[in-house]
Amino acid sequence: QKEVEQNSGPLSVPEGAIASLNCTYSDRGSQSFFWYRQYSGKSPELIMFIYSNGDKEDGRFTAQLNKASQYVSLLIRDSQPSDSATYLCAVQGSGNTGKLIFGQGTTLQVKP
Amino acid sequence: ETGVTQTPRHLVMGMTNKKSLKCEQHLGHNAMYWYKQSAKKPLELMFVYNFKEQTENNSVPSRFSPECPNSSHLFLHLHTLQPEDSALYLCASSQGRFNQPQHFGDGTRLSIL
Numbered sequence A: 001q002k003e004v005e006q007n008s009g010p011l012s013v014p015e016g017a018i019a020s021l022n023c024t025y026s027d028r029g030s031q032s033f034f035w036y037r038q039y040s041g042k043s044p045e046l047i048m049f050i051y052s053n054g055d056k057e058d059g060r061f062t063a064q065l066n067k068a069s070q071y072v073s074l075l076i077r078d079s080q081p082s083d084s085a086t087y088l089c090a091v092q093g094s095g096n097t098g099k100l101i102f103g104q105g106t107t108l109q110v111k112p
Numbered sequence B: 001e002t003g004v005t006q007t008p009r010h011l012v013m014g015m016t017n018k019k020s021l022k023c024e025q026h027l028g029h030n031a032m033y034w035y036k037q038s039a040k041k042p043l044e045l046m047f048v049y050n051f052k053e054q055t056e057n058n059s060v061p062s063r064f065s066p067e068c069p070n071s072s073h074l075f076l077h078l079h080t081l082q083p084e085d086s087a088l089y090l091c092a093s094s095q096g097r098f099n100q101p102q103h104f105g106d107g108t109r110l111s112i113l
Helices: none
Strands: A011-014 A019-025 A032-038 A045-050 A054-058 A061-066 A071-076 A085-092 A100-102 A106-111 B004-007 B010-013 B018-025 B031-037 B044-050 B053-057 B064-070 B073-079 B087-094 B108-112
Touching: A011 A019, A019 A032, A019 A085, A019 A106, A032 A061, A032 A071, A045 A054, A045 A061, A045 A071, A071 A085, A100 B044, B004 B087, B010 B018, B018 B031, B018 B087, B031 B073, B044 B064, B044 B073, B053 B064
Parallel strands: A011 A106, B010 B108
Antiparallel strands: A019 A071, A032 A045, A032 A085, A054 A061, A061 A071, A085 A100, A085 A106, B004 B018, B018 B073, B031 B044, B031 B087, B044 B053, B064 B073, B087 B108
16 A cells, blocks of 8 residues: 555646545554645645644635545645646655655646 | 755766765755655655754665755765666755655756666
8 A cells, every 4th residue: 555645647627617636645643744736847836734634725725634534635726727737745654754755646637 | 936946957977977966945944855756656755854964864775875064955966876766856945854844946857878
């Protein structure tokens, strides 16, 4: 079992729709969860982070965390073609090194 | 504009060459990281430094040698690399190691001939 799992996609949504990106993790003691956006040929850019169960909203983005189910998601409302990118889920485990474990990423395509 | 600067952006080297990658962060952070990103693979942590001290070596081959002279600078010295080492090498920094987001530089695209 992979430590952090994401569906590689591509996930295709029409412009203006809600895009839902999902991530599951195996370390039940994980404390911190991050979403990064990576455009082709570019470096990862932090979108959101969440530490507590529930929802966290920032503009068009909402991160959702359910520690009991070991599940974290990212919702993008009113999707735009500029949101087309690969979205990386990263989880900081329960160890004492601060190590981040990344999923392989989900490619999102927003079609005009 | 990124607060984490990496040089060079692109590097082509032969297997017998020695080269170094440089990373500098302007964010006042105290933890720095090296990652490797290969095609169709997740980002892979290589090394972690906290206040100049190495706290993680993720079973990286000795042909990769990190150096962290201070909290703002991080180097990755390369020697006798293999073709499978061709990848994007990313540097990141964070305020602390725990529960803090990491901010990435633009990376160095490395090609081994």
